[in-house]
Structure formats: structure tokens, C-alpha cells
Amino acid sequence: MSRDTPLLARYAESLFWMARYLERVENLARLIDVTQTFESPGHEAESWFALIRINADEAEFAKRGLVPTAEAVRRFYLIDPANPTGVIASLEAARINARTLRPVISTEMWVQLNVFHREMLATTEDDLSGDHLSRLCSRLKEGVQTHTGITEGTFFRDQGWFFYQMGRAIERADQMTRLLDIRYHLLVRAAGEERRIAELTQWNGVLRAAAGYHAFRRVASAGFKPADVVQFLLTDRSFPRSVALCVEQIETQLSGLRRRYGLRGTVAALERVEELRAGLVGRSIDKILADGLHHFLDGVQRDLILLAAEIGTAFFRDWRPLAETGAATEASQVQTQTA
């Protein structure tokens, strides 16, 4: 009695974005967690402002007349509902997408997200300081991970699942580039052996934030260098948060949509995926570092934006009324990048 039911373009778009917004929340929690561990006495403000820079939020931050203190940055990302790149706005957007998706997602997915959203809205200033902050980050990560687990266990595997997975993979890849970029913005005030150790400590922090510390230890040689960490987080084929693995997943989803559901329009997106992959594995890490990691990561982020745009054009745009196409472009920018 099975029949392939069509998926409304609007649902596909909402699934893609619900997954992105939630992945964003989890990664923001990881970024904040790692930033706290990087706080070097006397230079807290600089460490925290790095967060603003890697999210390209300087303008949004300045618009509020905020001075870059640790407290202001935490507030900006964790309790300011008006910050479009913050946790609250992302959860709000995820919930609105989920509400739109109520007809297709499982009741369990909806209830968890609904309750999680409400609990996080109750975050107060008090949760942002001292040992509370790390616990708040854990709650955020666990909330999203619970969502991911419920989704894995209850969400019907039709086309919608493919769009959901793509959204998550694109956001995860993007966020990994930002996590890597954080090193670029952090100063090491030391020299010689002391400097080498300080840098390694930072890289270990990045690995921990990405939940990759132990996995990296298992594959790395005893005398690993920072370049090995970068290579691992960018290109490891087995690490679930590596950019290359995310790109591979996106390709799997796109091919699946074409094979299983006969969806045309995947060609341009698949070409973008190919370019991304070539950029990641076609160059040695030493060359990437020599040319500048920050510059390279910028390029990956741009490619991911273009890929998301190709997916949007192929599958989402059609549902909008013609008169709104102008407005639609703007709207798509709202549900877009942190950059």
C-alpha cells in the first residue's frame, strides 16, 4: 500500500532550516564553551570578542552600542532575543519551522522542541556566569542532541529526511570552519617552547569543543603538530563533524533525492559539492596553512553559501507566488548564514 507521496516545497525548505537552526544552536554552545576555556587572565574581553569576529557579527554588536566585554558577548549570544545569530532567535526560528512542519514531523519531535525552546527562553543573566555557563552550554548541546536522537528514531524516511539531513550537514560544516577559525583570532602571548605548549593547549581546546579530542588521539602520531589537528577537523573521513564528512553526506543526500525520488535539479548542487571536495582534499594542509587558514576557511564558507543557494533554487523557490519573488530573495537571506 506504499506510495511515494510528494513533498511540499515549503515543507522541504522548513525541514532544511529547522535542522540548520538547531545545529547552529549546538555549535554555538560548543564555541562558547571553548571560548571560556581560552579566557586568559587579563585578556577575557579579547577572547570573547573573537566570537563576534568569527561570526562576522561586529556590525550587529556595535549597533546595540555594546562594548566588547565577556558579559556583553555572552548576553548577545545566549539571552538577547533580538540577535538573529543568537541562541534564542535560532531556537525561535527552529520552533516556527517545526510548527510549520507539524503535519510531517513526529509528535515526539515536536514536543521535545517545544519544551526545549520554552526552557531555554527562561535563561537568565545568572546562568551566564561562573560554573553556570558551562552547564548552560551542556543543556543546549543536550537539547539539540536529544532532538537529533528523537528525529533519528521517529522521523519518517521519505524525501523530507534527505532535506533535513542536508540542512544539518551544511550547517555543521560551516560551523566547523568557524570553530577552526577561532584559533586565528586568538593571540598567544609567549615565545619559544612556552608558545608551542600554549598553542597545543588551544588546539586541544578546539578538539574538545568539537568532541574530537579522543578520536584525534587515536589516529594521531605521538609527535603531532597543529597542522595534524587542522587536517583532522577538515578532512577526516570518519570524524562526524569534519567538513569533508559533512560534504560527503550532502552528496549522498543529493544523489538519493535523484535516484529514489527522481528529483531533477540536483545537477548544479552536485557540481558545487564536487568543487568543495576538490578544494578540501586537493591541497596539502601545509599549503593551506602557508596560504593562510583564515583565508581558506572563508572560501569554504562562501562555497557552502553557494551550495545552499543552489539547493534553494532547485527545490524551495517554486512555492512562492510570483509577486513575492523579490521579497523572497530577502526572506531567504533571513533564514541564511551567520556570516
Add this chain to the structure above:
Amino acid sequence: MQITPDDPFRDYKSGPYFCELTHERADDRGAPAIVKQRLAAIGMETLRARAAAAETDLINLGITFTVYSDSTAIDRILPFDCIPRILTAAEWHQLETGVKQRVAALNAFLHDIYHDRKIVKDGVVPADLVFGNANYRPEMENFPVRFGTYVHICGTDIVRDAAGKFLVLEDNARTPSGVSYVVENRHLMSRAFPDLMAGMKLRPVDDYGRRLLEAMCEIAPEGVDDPQVVLLSPGIYNSAYFEHVFLSREMGVPLVEGADLMVENDRVWMRTTGGRRPVHTIYRRIGDDFLDPTVFRPDSLLGVPGLIGAWRRGAVTLANAVGTGVADDKAIYAYMPRIIKYYLGEDAILPNVETHICREKEGLDFTLDRLEKLVIKPVGESGGYGITIGPRASRAQLETARAALIADPSNWISQPVISLSVAPTLVEDGIRPRHLDLRPFAVTGRDTWVLPGGLSRVALKEGSLIVNSSQGGGSKDTWVLTDEMVEGVA
């Protein structure tokens, strides 16, 4: 019956009203007594804790409606009262046959006024009430609908007077809402109060979605084998959005918004990831006025340009049909007993509230003679505007009403004040009588099916007769007993 010291019914008194739980009925199968006994066993404190937990459950599930005030939107639940309302098999038989009869008469009436207009020519219903009605749609004239069904989904508001007699207060033949609460209340009841329900032989309510889908498939344009049904909603900001979600899930069909649909080559399509797919039946939860900006309100963004044209050319079926509002109007309501008699040759199984039509001399004289005892309602208004409640009106208000009646009698009807029945309801002071009504839901494709029970809305404020959710109303699970005995009870 065992009485515990904190028997929650100890000081329950239903007063002069008919009580839906404590009034003895020959075929109640002992169910009300068991419910009372079980509530006593649970005890007040636990009852309150469990009722509160049940309401939290509703919030978490997002079974809410949205109330907009100023710039804020608040998601509110429809308060759930844990003490069920019980209807016996005989009572339900009357309600079910009465609702079916009413739906048949509404459909026959709509077919007639949009075709031969016999009922008007025969002088049973005045022409201006039909053709001068804002909800009359000339677009419907001589337009055929499958099985003669215009009102596919009907909600009939029914009250009970002090003698326990059922009376129809209103027909809702446009886009009646509330059915999701009937089903969700039952689910909630079985999760939160399984011990209250154990062994009860109740008519099930979870067949609604399947029945509705079946009807929606039956009415699809002829020649379509495997029709695509959709539910058309104004979207997530509509206060009834939860119900739209519920219905689309229960039917397993897409919930679409106007922008998801388009009309091309006289056909209706929905926009999917794989391009356009044809649509055959639209269960629309938006009013006639908003369906098609090229025909009705040009400022409507909720509808689909060209939809009415495609419908008229038979490409798609709309449920409910356009133009049903003329039949559930207050002015027509007064004529419903005569309409039933005219088309079906039967007396109404469920009588109207006694209604005096002031455009008729006897009605006007009767009303003027006892203004202070009657409710006087203008026929063209809705939402309670322009109503004078005689017993509660001042001398001056009565004189104003009198002048208005004399100036334009045909704009008015009058009705006696009904002493609505009550049901035991958990409120702050304990278990107290509160007034309630009942809205059964009928689904009609080829035939009519009525969901057993319906939505029991209860006015939570003491003495209040207003059961609307926006004005402090709540709801109850509505049990329809079968002919079987309750298990474990002699």
C-alpha cells in the same frame, strides 16, 4: 456508594438546572455513579494535581490556540476539565438522528435555493432572507455539487433545558472548528485518568480522520481514481492552526497554504520538490471571502487566484462548498423546523430553541407582550451584537428594543431565556455545577456520519452562559455509552 471523608461531591448541588452527571437516566448503565465513586477514591488533592499535569501535557503538546493582543501572541490551551460528560445510548440516538436530519435539510435547502428556489416560491422562506443575505453567492446558482452535498462538515450547537430536553441553538455550516479537541480530550483522558475510564464501554472517537478522508475522496471530481486531498489553512498564525495540523495528520494529507497552490490550465496544482502535482479535493479552513482574490476580496493573501474558476469548471472540489453561510444564518435558523418539514416531511428530531419571528404578526405581538422575559436578537448580526436579554435589561433598554422592533420587525427574532444544563466541574472551590453545551460534528460525502459525542464546552465562570474559548470557556471529554454493561459492575 462509599462516601469518603473528602468526597468531592459532598456539597455538589446542581440547583434548578438539569445535571448531566447526577440526573438519573434509565440507561445510564451505572456509569455516572461509578465515575463519582472513582473521583471520590482519587480524592480532591490528587485530582487537582492530576488535572494540572494534564494541562501541562496540553501545553507541551502545543494543543493550543493563539490569542493576539496588541503586538503579542500568546499560545493558550483550551482548559480541560477532567470530569467527563456522559451521554447515554438513547440520548445519543436522538442526537445522531437529529443531526443527520438537520444536515440533510440544510443540503436540500442549499440545493433548492441555488437551483429551482421552490421553497421561496412556495412562500415557506421569505425571498429577501435568502437572496438579500450577504452569504448568498450568485456564483453557486445552477452549479452542481456531488451527491447534492454542500455542507460536508457541519457542527451543530446543542443545549439542554431544565427538563433535559435537547435544543438546537445554531447550525455551523461554514468551517466549524473544535473537532480536534474531541479526539485530543479523549487521548488526554486515557493518559491522565485511565482509572476513571477503566471498563467503561464507550463509543470510540478516533475514526474521525479516516471518515473525513473517505468523504473527501468521495466528493472529488468524477473520474479521478486516487484523488489528492489537501487541507487549506491560513497558516501557523491562525488561532485554529493546531486543529488544521490535527486534521491533516489524521487524514494523512498535506496542510497547504494559499501560496502552495496555483491554478494553471483550469487545474489546481500544489508546489512540491518535484514540481507541480494536481490537487482534487480541498478541505478549506478559510472563509468564502478569502478563497480567491480575483473573485471575492481582492486584498486577500490567503487564497489562490483562479481557484473559483477552476472549481466552477469541475477541476477541484471545495469542502465545504461556497455559499453555505446563507443556511446557517440566524434569520434562516428560525425557519429550520419548517425547512425540515418542507423537504423531508418530518418533524425536527432536535427542536430549535422556541423562536418567534417578528416579521410575522403573531411573533411580533408575542414578543412585544413579554419583552422583559425574552432574548431579542437581530438577525443580521453575529458575535452577540445587538442582543437584548429581557430579564437583565433596564427599563430604558427595553424601550429602545421595543422601538427598534416596531420600526423594523423583520430584523428581529426573540427567544425565551434557556436555563442551560450543568455538569460537575473542577473549579477553585471544588466540584461545582457549570453550564455547558454540545457541538456534535457530522461528515457528509455520499452519506452522513456523526462522530459519537462531540465537543462539550463548559463555561468555567459561575453562572456564566458563555462557553466560547475566547471568553473563559473550557471543555470536557464527552462519553457516549454503548448498550453494553460497564465491566465489573452488576
